[in-house]
Amino acid sequence: MPDPIERRRGRRRRNRREYGVFALLILPNIAMVLTFEYWPVLYNAYLSMTRWNMISGSPVWVGLKNYINLFTSSQFHQVLLNTLVFGGFVVIGSVLIGLALAVLINQKLHLRGIVRTAAFAPYVISGAAVATLWLFIFDPNYGLSRVVFSWFGASSPHWTTDSAWAMPALIIAYLWKGTGFVAIVYLAGLQGLPEEYDEAARIDGAGRWTIFRRITLPLLSPVTFFVMVITMIGTFQAYDLIAVMTNGGPGIATTTLSWFVYERAFKASDAGGGAAAAVVLFFILLALTALQNAYSQRKVHYQ
Amino acid sequence: MNPRNLRSPLALPSRRAFLGLGAAGLSAPLLASCAGGANTGDSELGQVDFNAPAKYADREMNIVMWSATGGHNGDVLQELVTKFNDSQEDIYAEVQFQGGYEESGPKLTAALQAGSVPDIMMFADTWWARFLLNDVLEPLDDYFDDEFNGSNYVETLYNEGVVNGSTYWLSYGRSTPLMYYNKDVFAEAGLPDRGPETWDELREWGPALREVQAAGKPIGVHAFNPSDDWPFMAMIWQFGGRISEGLDIQIDQQGAVDAGNWAQEFIFEDEFGYLSQSPTTDFGAGVVATTVGSTASLRGIYEEADFEVGAAFLPSQVTTGVPTGGNGWSLLKGVPQERKDAAFEVLKFLGSPENAAAWTLGTGYLPVVTEAVNEPELADVLAEDPNFSAAADQLEISEPTDAVRTFVTDSTSTIISGIQEILSAQSTDVQSTFDGVADSLRDGAEQIQDSYEQWYG
Structure with missing residues (x-):
């Protein structure tokens, strides 16, 4: 019969491991959503306040001009x-x-x-x-x-x-x-x-x-x-x-x-x-x- | 609850491998997008994907060419490039059709951002200089040798690609507009076997042409082109105007407005003309008696038409006006040297008199290489087919396109949009529409003024 504290610790460790597995499993999806959904939206918002022809150089900040x-x-x-x-x-x-x-x-x-x-x-x-x-x-x-x-x-x-x-x-x-x-x-x-x-x-x-x-x-x-x-x-x-x-x-x-x-x-x-x-x-x-x-x-x- | 139960799914090697693969797959596009974002044109550019047939799979160099000519002319180009591939054993060149000029140009912009590009780019005369102003084109001077250089080319056409003594754009499929007319219909209408000398003469011929039936209704007199401003620019010239003189915008001035008003009356009051989704298709199908199209449409029309085709000089009005157009090749500066060297071999091959003649014969594009007209086959056709020689003869009175179309990024679509507006509704006022077009062209011209002067000042 293991002592109750030991058991709780075990459960905590198990919980932590479950979170770890959870994080690992959703990571690909999160990364995907961040890369292809949120990042483009944010980057687009930034671009909307710049002037840039996309061929060369880099975006120039113009504020709300666009x-x-x-x-x-x-x-x-x-x-x-x-x-x-x-x-x-x-x-x-x-x-x-x-x-x-x-x-x-x-x-x-x-x-x-x-x-x-x-x-x-x-x-x-x-x-x-x-x-x-x-x-x-x-x-x-x-x-x-x-x-x-x-x-x-x-x-x-x-x-x-x-x-x-x-x-x-x-x-x-x-x-x-x-x-x-x-x-x-x-x-x-x-x-x-x-x-x-x-x-x-x-x-x-x-x-x-x-x-x-x-x-x-x-x-x-x-x-x-x-x-x-x-x-x-x-x-x-x-x-x-x-x-x-x-x-x-x-x-x-x-x-x-x-x-x-x-x-x-x-x-x-x-x-x-x-x-x-x-x-x-x-x-x-x-x-x-x-x-x-x-x-x-x-x-x-x-x- | 045995902890092993929790661990076991992950402990399976296959899962781990699977997750590992997933992570690798994810990080690759991330890295790629970082690299793309940081690209300013100075770093070395990668290459777009290609797919070499087994026969050429072990070539030392692979070259990708982006072309803007599809259909019949695309086939002719492919034949010539295949001939190149079979002519030597080191380089494989792949032609990739990327849609028309207005589609392939923006694709190159995207490709430059992504950091992987084609090695050879076909640009319209109205597109290459936009990239030049951004300093991404390779000067070709050092690639030329005693045998193959600018002096092989028709001077006026070649010089359009020369800036400050350096060549950035090598003429290839160059053209002028021609007035195509249906000889059978003209005969039936009792008209002379020639193109109209002036636009007013075409209008005088209108009633006679409308007597002729095509597919159960009166034949159209003239089909206007809604997707290109090139033929209409010619008309503006013929009415004494310009879209721009240098970067000085003039489309809101008299000649251009006269041309617009004339065309509007011709379409809506006389009911002689119409905007056609595809003018050369309509002409080839025999539902319209005349249209203005590129010399490069000649072969395509021949194949489609079951009547006798006439190709004549463009009509004049207050003066003559013939703009050159069409495409040429450029190399990109940021591509590694060995790929640029290999790419130039392809251009050299296409620029030999023999292959240039085959290109002209197959398409109707102008003979840009002077010696090409002495190639027996082309010489025969030029001597026998007045339609082919009309194009070559008309070249003598031709001039390069108005500068604003070449340098200002948004110019052609702005002009096209304005032309569409006036030719698609009678109620549109020509002057105020062209005023609007002129305003946005001036804005655009202002934005590129500095880099324009840097190159052309």
Whole structure:
């Protein structure tokens, strides 16, 4: 029988060893996160207060000059507006089309599996491929767009090279790619809904539209919120479609914040300006994420 | 609780080895990023990855070339480099296509930061000098010998790469814009078999051309290029303007604004022109009657078109205006000497009359090496195909590109953006758009003024 003090000491030693193992096991992950997540954010914040062309020399401290330049430039205002318009239309479109699609594939249809797969497929295709595909469709000279418009005796707009049409073109392509995901999330939401409320309402004589509007929709509101935030964050990161379809043009008609960051930093070799715009992007995303967290903790529960 | 139970998982050699590997894997990128951050261009630069086929695997030196020409012209370059690899046994050269000029240029910036670079870089005429101002390019003077040197090259083109008597950029795929026209369509419209002499003449021909149907609708008269400011700069010159004279910005002045207004009317009021995603593709597909494209598009268009292609001098308006363009090669200063020496062997090979002629024949780029035009095959084609000789003849009235495009980092994308704005919407006011472009070009010019004077003062 070992003496109790000896035993406690043993436990302490064992504890220490457990911590050691723990530290060893998480070290790779911590190092990874520090190296690839936190360090770049901090370094970027530092760069945003410097002037540097990234080719030679080293960053020169300029304080808040890059931020002042950004916020006083009408170009940057246009970029923010573009980002908002793009995000807004994509979010609204995804929710409406995604929900409609989910309701549709929630029916007991023939070939339901195939329809579901088809709806989801665009989401997993690479953005560059989707963009190339839509460039063909939108081509006013030999694309599908030409054919469709000619049915109505009109000629196709020059989608990607006309200031007024480039943003709609991007939104359409993005919706096509992303809506399948939204539909699947809604579908899961729909299938998780309790049947009792529907039944009760039906017994009270409510029509299908009323049930959908007064019962299904409110019950789905946590799903809708989730979808909106995820989609919004997605649009802030949109890069591939813009890179392949419009390069942010014509002019800056489709330059969103993320594309702007790339243009400033790498095409204009202006590390400071790009970094400052990235910091703005960072805070917008941070705010959106905080909003999502706050909401998901106090989300409306009907059950 | 036996302490051994706790220890045993870690005591297994395989786990330990595994963790060790993980730690090693982690520290490598950390170290690499430190080295990259500290790099100022003075230290020796590493080399980007390459993948030598087994056949060349045991070569003493491996050279990586970054190219900005893909597609058909990229194939021609690859053929020539393969020929180089087979011509000797010491050096393996690998061509890596890095996207167009606007894509490959920024990639080199990133590569310099990472500290591993290609040994040979293909730069557009508008890109190399930005790197020169940062002092990362190698002067080529000491590599030349009696047989291979600047005097082998067409003087005006070669001199664009010379600064203060030293050569930093060796002309390779040099070009001028040409007016391409669809001969079959011109014949059908009852027009003469030649390019328009002035832009106004093209406008006069517009109604006749619109009578011709292509794929069920009236054919486009002219396709404008939204992704390059080079053809539009030519137009500005032809309307009597300049983008800049030296670093003195003039795009907000009369000639440039006239050109913008003319093009805007041509597109929106006459409905003759349009901004095309890919003008040469549209032209090759026969949906537009004319477009301005590089001499280097000639071969590609030949392959695509099932009609007879005409290539003519650029139209003039108040004056003529033909800018040179295209690409050349540079070496990087920070690369170890033996790699630079080997890299120069590749340039020497590509610059021989025989290989320069093959490059011109395969692509349509100008013959930059004077002796190349005496190579029998090229001589025949130049004598027989007026489209090829048009390019060479037009060279006589050509001038180097406006300086702001070469030196100011952001200039081409700023100008392109301005051109896109005015050509993509009728409501855009040309003067105020070009005022905005001029402002940001002036800002950019101011920032590089000091280093510009250091090199060119």
